[in-house]
Amino acid sequence: MEKRLGIQIRNKVIRMVLLVLTTSMLTFILMKASPIDPLQANVGQAALGSMSHEQVEKLEEYWGVGESPVKQYVSWAADFIRGDMGTSLLYRQPVADVIAVKLANSLFLMVTAWILSGILGFFLGVISGMNRGRWIDRLVKGYCLLISSTPTFWLALLLLMVFGVWLKILPVGLSVPIGVEAAGVTFFDRVYHAVLPALTLSITGVSNIALHTREKMIGIMESEYVLFARARGEKGLVLFWHHGLRNALLPAITLHFAAVSEIFGGSVLVEQVFSYPGLGQAAVSAGLGSDMPLLMAITIISALFVFGGNMIADILYGIVDPRIRKGGAA
Amino acid sequence: MEEPVLKIEHLNISFLQYTNGMRQSQLDVIRDLDVEVNAGEMVAVVGSSGSGKSLLAHAVLGILPYNAARGGRMTYRGSELTQERIEKLRGSEIVMVPQSLSYLDPLVKIGKQIRKGRNDQKTVEKLKNIFRRYDLKEEVEDLYPFELSGGMNRRILISTALIEEPKLVIADEPTPGLDLKVAKRAMGHFRELADLGAGVLVITHDLELALETADRVVVFYAGCTVEEAASKDFIREETLRHPYTKALWRALPQHGFQFIEGVQPYVKEMPEGCPFSPRCGMCTQECRSDIPYRSLRGGRVRCLYAT
Amino acid sequence: MMRHLNGRQRVLLGLIVSAVILLTVCIGGAFCGDAARVTDFSRKNLEPCLRYPFGTDWLGRDMLVRTLKGISLSVLLGMAAAAVSAFIALALGIAAATLGKTVDAVISFVIDLLMGIPHILLLILISVALGKGFRGVAWGVALTHWPSLARLIRAEVMQLKESPYIQIAGKLGKSRWYIAGKHMLPHLMPQFLTGLVLLFPHAILHESSVTFLGFGLSSEQPAIGIILSESMKYLVTGKWWLALFPGTALVLVVVLFYVAGENLRKLTDPGSVHK
Numbered sequence: 064m065e066k067r068l069g070i071q072i073r074n075k076v077i078r079m080v081l082l083v084l085t086t087s088m089l090t091f092i093l094m095k096a097s098p099i100d101p102l103q104a105n106v107g108q109a110a111l112g113s114m115s116h117e118q119v120e121k122l123e124e125y126w127g128v129g130e131s132p133v134k135q136y137v138s139w140a141a142d143f144i145r146g147d148m149g150t151s152l153l154y155r156q157p158v159a160d161v162i163a164v165k166l167a168n169s170l171f172l173m174v175t176a177w178i179l180s181g182i183l184g185f186f187l188g189v190i191s192g193m194n195r196g197r198w199i200d201r202l203v204k205g206y207c208l209l210i211s212s213t214p215t216f217w218l219a220l221l222l223l224m225v226f227g228v229w230l231k232i233l234p235v236g237l238s239v240p241i242g243v244e245a246a247g248v249t250f251f252d253r254v255y256h257a258v259l260p261a262l263t264l265s266i267t268g269v270s271n272i273a274l275h276t277r278e279k280m281i282g283i284m285e286s287e288y289v290l291f292a293r294a295r296g297e298k299g300l301v302l303f304w305h306h307g308l309r310n311a312l313l314p315a316i317t318l319h320f321a322a323v324s325e326i327f328g329g330s331v332l333v334e335q336v337f338s339y340p341g342l343g344q345a346a347v348s349a350g351l352g353s354d355m356p357l358l359m360a361i362t363i364i365s366a367l368f369v370f371g372g373n374m375i376a377d378i379l380y381g382i383v384d385p386r387i388r389k390g391g392a393a
Numbered sequence: 394m395e396e397p398v399l400k401i402e403h404l405n406i407s408f409l410q411y412t413n414g415m416r417q418s419q420l421d422v423i424r425d426l427d428v429e430v431n432a433g434e435m436v437a438v439v440g441s442s443g444s445g446k447s448l449l450a451h452a453v454l455g456i457l458p459y460n461a462a463r464g465g466r467m468t469y470r471g472s473e474l475t476q477e478r479i480e481k482l483r484g485s486e487i488v489m490v491p492q493s494l495s496y497l498d499p500l501v502k503i504g505k506q507i508r509k510g511r512n513d514q515k516t517v518e519k520l521k522n523i524f525r526r527y528d529l530k531e532e533v534e535d536l537y538p539f540e541l542s543g544g545m546n547r548r549i550l551i552s553t554a555l556i557e558e559p560k561l562v563i564a565d566e567p568t569p570g571l572d573l574k575v576a577k578r579a580m581g582h583f584r585e586l587a588d589l590g591a592g593v594l595v596i597t598h599d600l601e602l603a604l605e606t607a608d609r610v611v612v613f614y615a616g617c618t619v620e621e622a623a624s625k626d627f628i629r630e631e632t633l634r635h636p637y638t639k640a641l642w643r644a645l646p647q648h649g650f651q652f653i654e655g656v657q658p659y660v661k662e663m664p665e666g667c668p669f670s671p672r673c674g675m676c677t678q679e680c681r682s683d684i685p686y687r688s689l690r691g692g693r694v695r696c697l698y699a700t
Numbered sequence: 701m702m703r704h705l706n707g708r709q710r711v712l713l714g715l716i717v718s719a720v721i722l723l724t725v726c727i728g729g730a731f732c733g734d735a736a737r738v739t740d741f742s743r744k745n746l747e748p749c750l751r752y753p754f755g756t757d758w759l760g761r762d763m764l765v766r767t768l769k770g771i772s773l774s775v776l777l778g779m780a781a782a783a784v785s786a787f788i789a790l791a792l793g794i795a796a797a798t799l800g801k802t803v804d805a806v807i808s809f810v811i812d813l814l815m816g817i818p819h820i821l822l823l824i825l826i827s828v829a830l831g832k833g834f835r836g837v838a839w840g841v842a843l844t845h846w847p848s849l850a851r852l853i854r855a856e857v858m859q860l861k862e863s864p865y866i867q868i869a870g871k872l873g874k875s876r877w878y879i880a881g882k883h884m885l886p887h888l889m890p891q892f893l894t895g896l897v898l899l900f901p902h903a904i905l906h907e908s909s910v911t912f913l914g915f916g917l918s919s920e921q922p923a924i925g926i927i928l929s930e931s932m933k934y935l936v937t938g939k940w941w942l943a944l945f946p947g948t949a950l951v952l953v954v955v956l957f958y959v960a961g962e963n964l965r966k967l968t969d970p971g972s973v974h975k
Contacts, residue, residue: 078812085813093829196459212954214905216912217928217947224940285458291496294454295509295553296484305510309500328818332909336932347913350824362825366816373816385537386499417706 075377079370086366087143087359091136094355143363149356153348158360161345166364169334169341171253173326175261180268180326181319188273189311192280193303203277207270215329219263219336226259260337264329271322276315283310313383320376324369396471398561398592399430399453404465406448406457420660423448424616426465427686427693430561430592435584437595437603439641440613441657446596447492450565453594454489455479469561484509488554490583492566494546497538504534507552516556523555527582547571547579554586562586564595568602580606600641612638615657615668618686621693634694637669667696708967715963718956722775725953729772732765737922748941755941758934763927767946770924771953773917778904781838785845785903786896790888792846793853797861804854811847819844820913823906827915837916841903849895856891860884890968898961901954908950924950 142149148158191203210218226232283289283306292306331343338344342361349358381387404426407419422445430436440446451457453467455476467474469482479487497506508516524531527548533541541549547567554562564583568576576599584606587593597603603610604624612620612635620635630648633639643651655672664670666681673680675698686695744760746752754763796807814822822844827836860866860883869879910916911925919926924946931942 082809082812082816085809086816089813090817090825093825096829098831099828208955208958209951212901212905212958213951214908214912214928214947216909217943217950220928220932220935220943220947224935224943228935228938228940287491287493287496288498290451290456291489291491292498294451294456294483294489294491296480297509298480301510305501306498310498313500324815324818328820331818331820331824332913335913346821346824350828351914353828358825358828362817362821365818365821369816369818384500386539389537389540 071381072378075374079374082370083363083366087140087363088136090359090362091139092132094359095132095135097353097355099353143360148360151349151354151357153352153354153357158356161357162342162360162364165340165342165345168339169330169343172257172261172264172334172339172341173330175257176264176268176329177319177323177326179261179265181272181315183265184269184272184319185276185312185315187269188276188315189280189303189307191273192277192311193284193307195281195284200277203273207274210267210270213267214332215263215267216332216336218267219260219333222259222263223336256339260330260333260339263333263336264326267329268322268326271325272315272319275318276311279311279314280307283307286310313380316383317376317380320372320379323372324365327365327368395432397429397431397468398470399428399474399594400468401426401428401449401453402466402468403427404449404452404463404467406445406452406464407462408458409460409462421616421663422660423452424663425686425695426613426616426618428594428611428618428621430594432560432592433587433590434609435587435593435595435607436609436611437597437607438611438613438618439597439600439603442598444613444657445616445660446613447565450489450563450594450596453479453561453563454483454487485557486559487561488557488559488563490550490554490562490564490567492569494538494541494550496550499538501537502534503536503538503541503549506538507534507549507556509556520552520556523552527552544575547575547582551579551582551586559586559591562591562593564593564597566597567595568597568599576602577605601645612641615663616660617668617695618693619669619695623692626692632690634689634692634699635669635696636673636675636699640672669696711963711966715960715967718960718963722953722956722960725768726772726775729768729770730776732769737761745939748945754945755939757930757939757942763942763945766922766927767924767949769922770927770946771949773921774904774908774911774924774950775900775953777838777917778841778907779900781841781907782845782899782903783896784842786849786892786899788843789846789849789895790853790892793850794857796850796854797857807850807854811850814844814847819906820909823910824913824915827910832915834917837907837910840910840915841907845899845903845906849892849899852891852895853888856888857884860887894961894965894968897957897964900961901957904950904954904957 139149146159148162150156151158151161154161187203187206191200194200289302289306292302297305327343330341331346333339334341334343335347342364346358346361348354349361404423405421406423407421409417410420426449428436428438428449438446438449448457448461452463453474457463469478469487472478483489497503504520508520520534521531523529524533529545529548529552533545533549550567562583567579567583571579580595580602583593583595587608595603595607600610604627607624609621609623610627611618612622614637620633620638622633622638626632627642630639630642633642640653642648644653653672658664658668658671664681667673667676667684670676670680677697679697684695684697686693689699738761740756740760742760743752743756744758746756746760748755752762752764754767756762757766792807796804817825823837823840826840826843830836830839866879866883869883874882907916908923908925908928911923912929913925914929916925917923919930927946928943931939931946934942
């Protein structure tokens with residue numbers, strides 16, 4: 064059993080490394096294909112003229128003017144693995160440093176939203192699935208339909224209008240108050256400024272997991288083992304506790320780990336609206352400003368998170384489900 | 394005379410279904426079913442596979458699917474068995490023994506599942522006794538359903554009934570595809586339950602096995618009960634009443650495996666009146682009308698010409 | 701009236717109603733292209749009123765007209781891109797199911813790859829690669845929406861391949877093209893159409909999101925993403941109608957697409973025979 068799981072994990076890791084490698088190639092090709100000249104776009108004609116010859120050369124070397132794309136990719140990838148992700152043209156800092164700061168900001172947001180939406184979505188799905196066809200089920204279904212039809216950025220705008228502009232109880236943007244020294248920023252300030260973005264992300268994240276859990280729950284409620292449990296007099300919360308929870312939780316956790324990608328995508332939009340200085344906003348700036356090194360690095364980092372999430376989900380399933388854990392046929 | 398534990402009169406169960414795209418129609422899967430079970434008695438309802446007889450078990454336990462409608466009257470120990478009453482009694486006085494392990498939760502250990510999560514000393518002791526009685530090792534309690542070996546399944550499923558104090562046991566197809574020895578043993582377990590004083594209703598497709606252990610046999614054909622007979626009536630063909638039962642009798646191995654032509658009519662193409670009429674040699678014009686279920690020689694029959 | 705209809709007829713009615721509304725909005729929007737650009741400083745920054753139900757913006761443009769135009773632009777672009785995506789899904793799904801293990805593995809790898817990059821980020825990458833603008837967002841949406849539908853079609857074809865009547869047709873010596881056309885396609889079509897309709901809302905939402913971020917349609921075009929992104933600057937000054945109405949309209953349209961898709965699915969799903 065230990066060995067089986069070991070082999071499984073090894074195969075998953077190999078596949079993940081391959082996927083990340085291919086992602087980096089794909090990103091690299093896309094960036095190379097771009098008709099936008101990063102040097103012109105970023106540094107600008109005037110700045111380019113005022114730079115020393117050496118600096119220009121360094122930049123050109125960085126962009127590998129005159130080298131074969133394959134060579135460029137290999138040297139870029141080799142540097143990347145060593146931790147040298149290049150220099151951000153926009154922030155004039157090593158990409159690694161930029162990402163470290165932005166990622167920390169974003170993680171705060173994303174983890175909160177991920178946990179909140181997971182718990183809320185699971186319970187909404189369970190309630191809805193156990194009361195199929197009743198008003199509460201319709202309410203949850205309607206909510207999910209509405210939320211999945213609502214663009215994340217517009218929801219963010221709405222919340223901003225209501226809480227920031229109209230009620231004036233929450234800040235309109237930024238992760239810390241303007242004009243306050245980094246040292247003067249308290250934990251409370253951080254939370255205060257992250258409430259709206261995190262709330263937006265949580266609200267949108269609920270729909271998927273709730274609908275999925277609802278389907279699972281309906282399947283469970285119609286299963287023979289629940290039929291039998293009901294025939295044995297179990298009902299309501301006891302029935303849910305004995306049979307519903309376990310059987311619904313496993314797929315929900317798997318799904319939610321796989322949903323890391325959506326939270327990541329949502330954070331791009333939400334951070335843009337709230338001017339929250341996280342990874343998502345950096346991605347947008349990098350894209351608009353053609354900061355290729357930063358954009359590539361963000362893509363790869365986010366892919367790492369997504370694939371990592373998927374892998375955790377797979378492994379978790381193997382550990383938690385006795386049928387897989389003990390090597391039976393699932 | 395003492396009230397029967399369970400008495401079912403004119404049970405019918407139907408489903409709503411869409412046909413031809415937009416129209417709804419009603420499917421009568423069980424049309425007219427009558428059966429009685431007394432305390433200490435084992436009664437078998439025998440019908441061919443796929444005839445919807447499992448619904449009988451689901452009806453008694455109040456677990457029919459949401460799109461099913463039930464009619465007729467069910468009485469338990471003298472008073473009507475309403476849905477509220479079922480919900481109070483099921484799992485304690487009225488228990489069901491399902492047909493396969495798929496009726497057990499795949500993620501809950503066997504012992505915990507049989508005990509329904511109860512952990513009090515009495516229940517734990519009781520399960521240990523049941524396991525001892527059925528030659529099951531104590532370690533089995535810690536297994537998951539998928540880890541059970543085929544031989545244990547029956548005894549595990551019956552344990553779910555024995556952990557309670559049942560007055561009525563409904564066994565849904567207790568011998569699906571089992572070899573003869575195991576099947577006989579499984580039926581024997583139910584016989585024991587009846588001998589202990591419970592009323593046992595076994596729903597099965599296997600007439601031969603039913604005759605060996607049950608006191609009475611109710612024959613179910615195309616949605617109706619067509620005959621009710623004591624097991625001993627099956628010793629000779631002449632003591633049987635309905636032509637279909639006689640056909641079943643002739644199809645038993647010891648009587649020469651003679652099968653009759655034709656198949657049971659499908660729910661949607663049910664003939665009027667007697668459902669057996671298309672395959673019956675004695676059928677006349679009168680058989681096209683409603684046939685009453687009448688008493689005859691200590692049993693009951695749904696045939697105009699039975700004597 | 702609804703009470704007299706059974707479930708299926710209600711589903712069909714829902715489908716027709718949503719289709720009619722969507723069609724009206726698209727055609728209506730397409731006709732007010734010029735009106736959406738008319739500026740008139742005598743009527744700027746008007747709150748919603750009878751004459752201008754959605755209000756006017758800082759250039760005095762009628763927001764109702766702009767919204768209609770924006771919606772129809774987003775819907776048409778989204779639908780066209782989703783259609784391209786759906787055909788990619790059809791081709792790759794069938795290829796994965798019929799062309800052997802290697803092709804299957806490659807396609808499933810590509811699917812994993814595309815699903816691995818957060819969708820918005822992928823759209824940004826493609827948009828940048830194509831030099832942003834209309835081309836960037838159109839190709840971006842068209843090239844990234846096929847994986848889930850492709851998986852569905854692959855599974856469906858796999859199942860069809862194993863089904864007895866197709867096996868028998870094969871044994872009877874019918875050509876592969878004959879079997880594909882005569883037996884597989886009719887079974888695949890409902891799934892494909894439903895999948896296509898259910899792609900529309902995603903495509904529309906992603907188009908508007910990418911445009912909102914500044915990677916899509918140019919700011920001269922009254923796309924819904926542009927309208928909302930412009931409105932952001934005026935939110936703090938209390939011009940709520942600039943964001944509220946266009947956004948609500950977009951949500952409504954997307955809801956209608958979902959409803960239409962779900963109803964289509966219910967009609968074609970054999971499992972819904974029972975009540």
